[in-house]
Amino acid sequence: MIPVNEPLLGERELEYVTECIRTGWISSAGRFIEEFEEKWAAYCGMKYGIAVSNGTTALQVAVRCLDLKPGDEVILPTFTIISCALAIVECGAVPVLVDSDPATWCMDVSQVEMKITERTRAIMPVHIYGHPVDMDSLLGLAEKHDLVIIEDAAEVHGAEYLSERDGAQPTWRRCGGMGHLSTFSFYANKLITTGEGGMVLTSDPIYAEKARGLRNLCFRPERRFYHTELGYNYRLTNMQAALGLAQVERMAEIIARKRWMGQAYTERLQGIPGLQLPVEEPWARHVYWMYGLVLDKTMGLEAAEFARRLQALGVQTRPFFLGMHEQPVFLGRGLFRGECYSVAERIARQGLYLPSGLALTEAQIDQVCTAVKTVLES
Numbered sequence: 001m002i003p004v005n006e007p008l009l010g011e012r013e014l015e016y017v018t019e020c021i022r023t024g025w026i027s028s029a030g031r032f033i034e035e036f037e038e039k040w041a042a043y044c045g046m047k048y049g050i051a052v053s054n055g056t057t058a059l060q061v062a063v064r065c066l067d068l069k070p071g072d073e074v075i076l077p078t079f080t081i082i083s084c085a086l087a088i089v090e091c092g093a094v095p096v097l098v099d100s101d102p103a104t105w106c107m108d109v110s111q112v113e114m115k116i117t118e119r120t121r122a123i124m125p126v127h128i129y130g131h132p133v134d135m136d137s138l139l140g141l142a143e144k145h146d147l148v149i150i151e152d153a154a155e156v157h158g159a160e161y162l163s164e165r166d167g168a169q170p171t172w173r174r175c176g177g178m179g180h181l182s183t184f185s186f187y188a189n190k191l192i193t194t195g196e197g198g199m200v201l202t203s204d205p206i207y208a209e210k211a212r213g214l215r216n217l218c219f220r221p222e223r224r225f226y227h228t229e230l231g232y233n234y235r236l237t238n239m240q241a242a243l244g245l246a247q248v249e250r251m252a253e254i255i256a257r258k259r260w261m262g263q264a265y266t267e268r269l270q271g272i273p274g275l276q277l278p279v280e281e282p283w284a285r286h287v288y289w290m291y292g293l294v295l296d297k298t299m300g301l302e303a304a305e306f307a308r309r310l311q312a313l314g315v316q317t318r319p320f321f322l323g324m325h326e327q328p329v330f331l332g333r334g335l336f337r338g339e340c341y342s343v344a345e346r347i348a349r350q351g352l353y354l355p356s357g358l359a360l361t362e363a364q365i366d367q368v369c370t371a372v373k374t375v376l377e378s
């Protein structure tokens with residue numbers, strides 16, 4: 001069975017984690033935490049990094065930084081993981097959805113402005129499966145309507161966006177470096193993994209201080225065990241940061257490997273009728289977190305059945321997200337009733353992703369592509 005993900009860890013990771021064990025710095029203090037935060041923030045073009053326990057808690061902390069009031073609204077794509085909407089709902093705020101772009105599967109930015117009301121406080125673009133959201137128009141809307149941008153960059157470590165906003169010269173900007181706040185996940189299937197882990201990035205010192213407080217139970221500097229706000233224990237350990245730092249140091253190699261994988265799949269699968277492959281827009285540098293496929297409805301095959309047949313041929317896959325407007329937990333709370341998002345609904349049923357881990361070999365890619373063709377020809 002070719003697993004959907006297999007991490008690729010190296011000698012440097014072993015060396016750094018061993019140092020934690022040898023020196024006893026195994027908890028949430030130690031040199032690797034700060035270094036990991038500083039290096040990752042700098043890599044993405046942000047000033048501050050606040051390492052947390054996972055990508056979901058990163059979103060919770062980032063959204064809490066906004067001090068949202070009940071009824072405040074945050075615009076996000078329906079096609080994403082529940083963590084995004086959860087972080088908004090938990091604050092008593094209202095998630096407001098937009099559909100996906102049919103080519104990139106990221107939020108359709110042309111739908112955002114019509115969703116802005118006097119209650120809108122923030123926009124949460126989610127970069128999907130390794131491809132950036134078309135950020136320029138969102139950055140423009142944020143400026144025009146005084147909104148905060150929280151980028152969910154959990155799936156796009158090192159992906160880049162060609163921004164034409166700052167001056168005449170277009171510039172490549174890293175995902176997670178364009179919003180007021182951004183969040184990352186370092187789960188085992190991510191381009192950088194700490195087993196479980198996450199980070200909030202910002203260049204705003206006020207958000208950074210607030211996020212640090214929320215991560216660590218909102219202890220106050222003037223007296224320990226004195227609190228004026230409710231926080232969480234969302235700390236990352238030095239051992240996890242050690243693992244992460246070793247990978248930040250070889251980001252170029254990680255991205256090259258992912259882009260090689262993406263190109264290898266595309267070369268083998270392009271031209272198959274009824275099969276939509278990932279695109280790379282001219283303004284984007286894709287990092288192929290996961291290599292997605294969407295079957296045309298005319299194929300008469302849904303992704304769930306496609307996945308079962310691939311599994312029988314030794315290929316593990318995962319289904320695409322199911323939109324937030326189709327989640328019983330939110331419908332039960334009276335959210336999104338009667339709302340339809342046709343692109344998200346279609347790709348949720350017709351999409352899946354192929355094995356995409358860093359340890360994937362060329363022989364495995366060949367095997368996966370042969371299996372895909374066998375199923376589609378049968």
Ligand SMILES: Cc1ncc(COP(=O)(O)O)c(C=O)c1O
Nearest residue numbers: 054055056081083154185186187
């Ligand atoms: C877009 C997105 N945001 C947030 C998360 C949550 O990250 P975690 O699993 O580390 O909580 C994920 C998880 O894969 C994700 O894909």
